[in-house]
Amino acid sequence: MSVSEAARDLYLLVAVFGLVPAVRLAGLPVLAASAFAAIGGVGALQLERAGLPIGGAVLAAIVAGAVAGAATGALVARAAPPFVALTTWALAWLAYTVLLGFPSLSGGGQGLTRPALDTVETPIGVTFTLTPRLHLVFAAVLCVLVYAFSVWVTRSRAGMEATAARDDHALAASLRIPSRRVETLALAGGAAAAAGAGASVLLGVAAPADVSPLLALQLFAAALAATRSPLLGVAVIVALPHVADWLTAVLLLAAVAVRGRPRVAAGADELKPPGELPATSGELHARDLHVTLGGREILRGLDLDVRAGEIHALIGPNGSGKTTALNALHLTRTFQRDAGFPALTPLQQLALVSDDPSTYLALVGLLERANSAPAALTTGERRLLAVARAAATEAPVLAFDEPAAGMSAAERESLIAVLRALAQAGRAVLVVEHDLRLVAATADVVTVLDDGVAIAHGAPDAVIADETVQRVYLGAAA
Numbered sequence: 001m002s003v004s005e006a007a008r009d010l011y012l013l014v015a016v017f018g019l020v021p022a023v024r025l026a027g028l029p030v031l032a033a034s035a036f037a038a039i040g041g042v043g044a045l046q047l048e049r050a051g052l053p054i055g056g057a058v059l060a061a062i063v064a065g066a067v068a069g070a071a072t073g074a075l076v077a078r079a080a081p082p083f084v085a086l087t088t089w090a091l092a093w094l095a096y097t098v099l100l101g102f103p104s105l106s107g108g109g110q111g112l113t114r115p116a117l118d119t120v121e122t123p124i125g126v127t128f129t130l131t132p133r134l135h136l137v138f139a140a141v142l143c144v145l146v147y148a149f150s151v152w153v154t155r156s157r158a159g160m161e162a163t164a165a166r167d168d169h170a171l172a173a174s175l176r177i178p179s180r181r182v183e184t185l186a187l188a189g190g191a192a193a194a195a196g197a198g199a200s201v202l203l204g205v206a207a208p209a210d211v212s213p214l215l216a217l218q219l220f221a222a223a224l225a226a227t228r229s230p231l232l233g234v235a236v237i238v239a240l241p242h243v244a245d246w247l248t249a250v251l252l253l254a255a256v257a258v259r260g261r262p263r264v265a266a267g268a269d270e271l272k273p274p275g276e277l278p279a280t281s282g283e284l285h286a287r288d289l290h291v292t293l294g295g296r297e298i299l300r301g302l303d304l305d306v307r308a309g310e311i312h313a314l315i316g317p318n319g320s321g322k323t324t325a326l327n328a329l330h331l332t333r334t335f336q337r338d339a340g341f342p343a344l345t346p347l348q349q350l351a352l353v354s355d356d357p358s359t360y361l362a363l364v365g366l367l368e369r370a371n372s373a374p375a376a377l378t379t380g381e382r383r384l385l386a387v388a389r390a391a392a393t394e395a396p397v398l399a400f401d402e403p404a405a406g407m408s409a410a411e412r413e414s415l416i417a418v419l420r421a422l423a424q425a426g427r428a429v430l431v432v433e434h435d436l437r438l439v440a441a442t443a444d445v446v447t448v449l450d451d452g453v454a455i456a457h458g459a460p461d462a463v464i465a466d467e468t469v470q471r472v473y474l475g476a477a478a
């Protein structure tokens with residue numbers, strides 16, 4: 001391998017390491033890296049033609065790549081991974097066909113050219129010649145910097161936020177945890193643009209053929225490999241541009257076949273001593289709630305009031321609209337099917353929403369599990385963790401969807417104590433629950449929902465003893 005080839009591979013590695021946080025943390029199959037590389041390569045040479053010194057042109061092209069990455073992140077902010085793949089693949093094609101279609105922009109088939117072995121004067125008076133060897137040093141330094149940055153991002157709070165949003169987008173959104181797609185894609189865009197600009201200056205040419213959508217697949221395959229081990233990423237990006245094109249496709253298929261998500265083992269983060277549960281109080285008043293789904297009216301004029309310091313149970317037969325009501329109210333809440341964030345320890349999960357995670361771990365009795373892998377928790381402990389996550393946001397109104405499901409008797413007792421503690425600290429607590437013993441033991445007020453309307457409302461003993469409720473609810477639940 002010549003020095004030039006080695007330098008080019010190192011530039012490509014910069015793009016790969018820049019893509020890793022988007023792929024690994026945010027779980028995004030980004031297939032637009034070749035478009036960002038095109039912005040870097042063509043952008044730098046065009047800006048130089050427009051009169052910028054080459055150093056300034058390269059920097060401006062990198063910024064343009066980062067901006068394009070951020071814009072792509074905003075475009076796919078809510079998209080599911082398959083749509084992210086399709087959309088970003090479309091962008092790669094668009095960039096490629098625009099370059100082919102506008103020779104004035106891209107220099108046509110042979111591309112834009114510039115002297116490769118150029119002598120560059122810097123503003124501080126130092127002059128140097130851009131030899132392949134110098135590129136090798138540049139590219140290596142850039143590679144180390146981008147790699148170190150991507151490792152740092154992984155451990156940062158932003159990295160954990162991206163991981164949480166990757167594992168459960170809806171849950172993360174309900175806890176107001178940002179998805180970080182814009183930032184991870186800005187990094188991917190900037191790094192790929194740096195790779196494109198570096199390679200163009202190195203080779204003295206920026207041609208459409210060098211930034212075909214195949215390059216996007218190769219960079220993605222290498223980033224996927226690098227999420228397993230950085231050396232594997234190096235091997236893939238060094239090998240792929242030098243072998244037959246079909247091997248890229250085969251490698252991606254193999255990666256999908258053996259794919260697994262990086263799981264976090266137990267952590268070892270320090271715990272502060274837990275404090276008092278902070279007081280925050282709020283109320284919920286909903287009037288005449290109507291929701292139609294799939295042409296059927298699921299909620300038909302529901303009124304719901306939860307006062308500060310009150311535990312309000314919403315009960316009713318399966319399909320009566322309880323979860324639909326929680327969805328419509330956009331509350332800070334737990335979900336019925338709640339896998340949580342399997343890649344983050346309980347302490348890390350709570351640290352995403354609170355500066356005082358130990359207080360909330362203590363609240364639900366999970367202090368000793370703070371650094372456990374979530375997979376090691378029981379179903380009930382995971383439910384308690386979900387309650388703690390919602391509570392840790394300090395939202396004044398909290399909703400829990402069947403929090404006791406799958407809990408042992410002891411865990412149920414803990415849950416009852418937690419709900420009481422939250423109400424005592426001023427929260428308005430809304431609980432959807434099938435377990436009537438738990439409802440009777442905790443709720444101040446019960447609303448019974450049947451077919452989208454409230455058929456009874458009041459103190460738990462009276463409501464549960466009510467004849468209509470017995471018939472509708474217990475009859476249907478039995």
Ligand SMILES: Nc1ncnc2c1ncn2[C@@H]1O[C@H](COP(=O)(O)OP(=O)(O)OP(=O)(O)O)[C@@H](O)[C@H]1O
Nearest residue numbers: 293294296298316317318319320321322323324325
């Ligand atoms: N997206 C949807 N499109 C059409 N119908 C839906 C949709 N989501 C829910 N439904 C229907 O709305 C009704 C109420 O569902 P919901 O989940 O709110 O009930 P629930 O009271 O929470 O029941 P469960 O106790 O089983 O959780 C059900 O009949 C369900 O089939």
